[in-house]
Amino acid sequence: MKRLKVDKAAPAVKKFLQSLSIDANGVEVELGGQLLCKIVPPNQLSDVEKVAHLADLRELLQRSRARSQRISPRIIERDIRTALATVRGKR
Amino acid sequence: MVTAILDTNVFIRAALRPASPSARVVDAYLDGKFQLILSHAVLEELMAVFILPAIRQHHGWSDEEILDFLIKLPVGAALFPGRAPVPASIPRDVSDIKILSLAHESEADYLVTKDGRHLLRLKEYRRTRIVTPTQFLASLS
Numbered sequence: 001m002k003r004l005k006v007d008k009a010a011p012a013v014k015k016f017l018q019s020l021s022i023d024a025n026g027v028e029v030e031l032g033g034q035l036l037c038k039i040v041p042p043n044q045l046s047d048v049e050k051v052a053h054l055a056d057l058r059e060l061l062q063r064s065r066a067r068s069q070r071i072s073p074r075i076i077e078r079d080i081r082t083a084l085a086t087v088r089g090k091r
Numbered sequence: 092m093v094t095a096i097l098d099t100n101v102f103i104r105a106a107l108r109p110a111s112p113s114a115r116v117v118d119a120y121l122d123g124k125f126q127l128i129l130s131h132a133v134l135e136e137l138m139a140v141f142i143l144p145a146i147r148q149h150h151g152w153s154d155e156e157i158l159d160f161l162i163k164l165p166v167g168a169a170l171f172p173g174r175a176p177v178p179a180s181i182p183r184d185v186s187d188i189k190i191l192s193l194a195h196e197s198e199a200d201y202l203v204t205k206d207g208r209h210l211l212r213l214k215e216y217r218r219t220r221i222v223t224p225t226q227f228l229a230s231l232s
Contacts, residue, residue, distance in 0.1 A: 007155055018131065045166065053163040054121050060160050061117070064150035065109035071149060076107050079145045084100055087139045088186035 093125040093231065094169070096193055098204035099136045101224055106141075107149050112224035116203055120167065124231055128197040129165050130173030132189040137161060171196045181216070184209045194219040203227045 006014055029036045045053065068076055097116065104113035120127050140146055141157045152160065175195035177188050187209055194202050194216050202221045204210045213221050222230070 005155070007158055050166050053166040057160060057163050057166075058121055060152065060156060061106055061114075064106045064152065065114065067151045068107040068149040069109055073108065076149060079149065080100065080103050080107065083103070083140045083143045083146045086143065087099075087136060088184070 093201065094128055094197065094199045095120075095125050095201040095203055095227065096128045096133075096190060096197065096199045096219070098190060098202070098206060098210065099133065099140060100205045101203050102137055103140055103146065104205065104224075107146070112228055113205070115228055116224045119228070119231060123167065127165075127168035128171065128193060128199045129168045130171050130189065130193045132173050133193065134161050134164070136186075136189070137164075169197065181213070191216050201227055201230070 006017060009017075097120075101113045101116055104111050105117035108114055119125060138157065138161055141150065141152070141160070142154075171193055173189055173193040173196060175192045177191045177195070181191065184206075187206070190202065190204075190210070193199070198218045200218075200220065202210065202216065202219050203224055204221065205223065210221050211223065215221055
């Protein structure tokens, strides 16, 4: 399946795409009365695609863990607490 | 299959603390040991934390890799809107509402969190038990 990267797309486009993925049945996109495409949510991926996605997640986690292992757990915990407080508006 | 909501604090520790129970919880999800329950609000909070410079310096992921992680995380999960109202009588932090709403809608078996100040004190919310990563791992084994 071809993959389109939308990292650099306009924020409105990203928001639109994010709003579509909640529908478990996928979404058909129509323009001028013609069906352009169907967007399928991740839970409708094939088994092969799911395995590939899980492998990618493991690889990302492994890399992050290997990198952060060099840093004191105390510092990591401090930064996690500060980050959560920042995001949750307590700072 | 057991269903569980993971708090943001569990995902972040899973990425940054290899030896932590949180890391083993997320690994158990990737191994298909339970079904993860997610909402867009949880994913948005996760993204907001991952992009902070203090966290980014630890995981070292690029913008594209952060998005990749968030897009692929729901691959074995069930997504819910997470908009159910939470009664004002429930003692909680404002930021906990999204996760309690998700517990209400999904009727998840567990909510796994490290939040000892609010969520863990509730012990349960509707049909969902609120537990630490260590307690959750014990329940899986």
